[in-house]
Amino acid sequence: MAGFVRELTDRSFAIEYAVASLDFPWRMTNETLDLASAEGRLLSERVVSPEDFPPFDRSTRDGYALSSEDSYGASASNPAFLTVCGEVPMGSLPSFSVKTGECALIHTGGVLPAGADAVIMLENSERAGKWLEIRKAVQMGENIVFRGEEFASGSVLLEKGAPVDFRSAGILSAAGVASVRVFQIKVGILSTGDEIVPCETPALHPGQFRDANAYILSSLMRRHGLQPVYYGICGDSRKALEAALHHALEECSVVLISGGSSVSARDLCSTLLESLPAPGLLVRGILMSPGKPTLIAGMKAERKLVMGLPGHPFSCYLAAYTVLLPLVHAMHTGKTVSPWKTVFLPTAESVFGHSGIEEFLPCRLSEGKALPLPMKSSFAKAVGSADGLIRLPASRETVRPEEEVEIWLW
């Protein structure tokens, strides 16, 4: 029984143990989407360039294409003179070539004409009718990007598991990759607890709580490229919870049961997860604060991951962020890479921790320092304005102002 957790597992070990027991990576469902529809999703296969990019030698500057040899020795006091033989049109091949003693007007992105091997910038030359005065020597390749220099045909543009977002949009669209294969990882979200009512409930009866966890989890899942499916709220009845879990397991690869707060509700959840096919319940409680009453379970043959998450919204959020996200990453890639970035910065205020347990608290970045946000009285406000989490490893107690703390930025 996990209600009163007695067997806490170290977080990193819990993740590794689940990855090994469930034999990650799994083959996951995927689908082909055009770039706009794929936004925010995760690539289910590495993307390889179908062609050289740029597809031709091109100028990176506005200037004149020339043979670099013709500029050798040129300087402001001893300029060279070339004949302007034409202008490179944008969007098509120049119909002429550049001969010794000649140059051609070229714009940024223009195709380098035959005979030219460099571009002199407008700033370093002076046009006078048919003549161009050159005041600086240029080297072969100067102000040019050669065909395939950005990436060659067949080279890897993005790895499997990478998100399709504002960062990868450029490389995909430039290479003409107009559609991509992305994972379809449905995450079922199931809220439990007799005290939980839908978020839309206008007035609460004493003792009731709105289902904040469903929104937090849905939003977090979408943010990380997963597809949340909400299965509503279950009372503290084994029969109802069992039916809802099985329904969710039919449709989803991952099911999250955000726990009722009571001991009996948590016992109910852990008893249910124990009854799952092998390996069943793997981790009952994690040595972290908040987030202790986190359960990890799974079915290897059926390829399903099930987690019991704490009822308190911040604990639920934290368990999903620090345990579920690395697990799902390992589920499709085999690697337990974290989705957050870690930095070490001085803290602006004291952080009070306890030794023997890994602790997290929300923080803001302010003037290059970490500003811990008070949690006790208002987790929701703290999280709403946080830039990330301060992590105190189990070995660390109080941290004084100006001492460095580990920060996970989201």
Place this chain on the structure above:
Amino acid sequence: MAGFVRELTDRSFAIEYAVASLDFPWRMTNETLDLASAEGRLLSERVVSPEDFPPFDRSTRDGYALSSEDSYGASASNPAFLTVCGEVPMGSLPSFSVKTGECALIHTGGVLPAGADAVIMLENSERAGKWLEIRKAVQMGENIVFRGEEFASGSVLLEKGAPVDFRSAGILSAAGVASVRVFQIKVGILSTGDEIVPCETPALHPGQFRDANAYILSSLMRRHGLQPVYYGICGDSRKALEAALHHALEECSVVLISGGSSVSARDLCSTLLESLPAPGLLVRGILMSPGKPTLIAGMKAERKLVMGLPGHPFSCYLAAYTVLLPLVHAMHTGKTVSPWKTVFLPTAESVFGHSGIEEFLPCRLSEGKALPLPMKSSFAKAVGSADGLIRLPASRETVRPEEEVEIWLW
């Protein structure tokens, strides 16, 4: 004529100048959406709590509710004994009160019964039938969150302009704010240049480029809560560009013209922006690298912002990120708050800059250090794997390994 930019403006000054000239903030269109649909959007008004949260005094632990006075002096060697008078049901009001010498079983989230003012944790007590042995004194308020302690009715939950995302989902749904008013800021995206072809074009003719900027900008706009509208590709014809711009201006508050690379295309764009109603073209070129050929224009009476962005995808991306995003933020809030987080970290490798110009280059975070990503040969790959940008102010040239650099994290 901005094609060959001669009048470069400092980036910060350019933003301030535009904000002042256009008389930001503007009243922007907004709409009411339910929480799930509003995800990623920006609040158009501050959100105030409709009620106290939590709506009742509740336990933050599994344990027993009691009057703290009954525990005074209790210790493991000298325990106190109380009678268990009942169990607080989850989701409703306890029907009993706790009298002197009594206690009641309570679960996390349970309503504190009348007569009780503290909760003793399960770990610090031992149940034997009707009796509870108490091994530790508890103080008034211990393990309790009082009504309104997270936030009181009428208090500000989120400020105007804040995004609806995984961080704010918790506070909004817990407070029962099931729908919110969000800005509807349409950003028209217009690509120009005879050499630009749609991203879907399978094989390029020499000199052609796919319209990567439209995807980069759309994705970046959505990521920051704005609504991109794509108006396609315009050749280098004044008439066509003018018609497309006017069409976009009818429907959008912001229009981005991602520039043709040639001098003539850029001249065309700046001539067009000069012809707009007052104040028209405000900034023709910014003292930053990349991103120099950035134009800022606007129409004050009509409340329209127009920007000419560079043609090179990284320059375009950077101008949108470092200039457009702060401008849009000021447009709806009046404040030029940046959407990125700034940290100072040692660089793992040398960064070569030039004095006299603000420079940006993509970087990754690796073991607490900034790892600059080589840009020359592959901007697209560099951006695709970057965690943010290194910023070298105009006064900074080369930075040696282990020296701190300014990093803008996205």
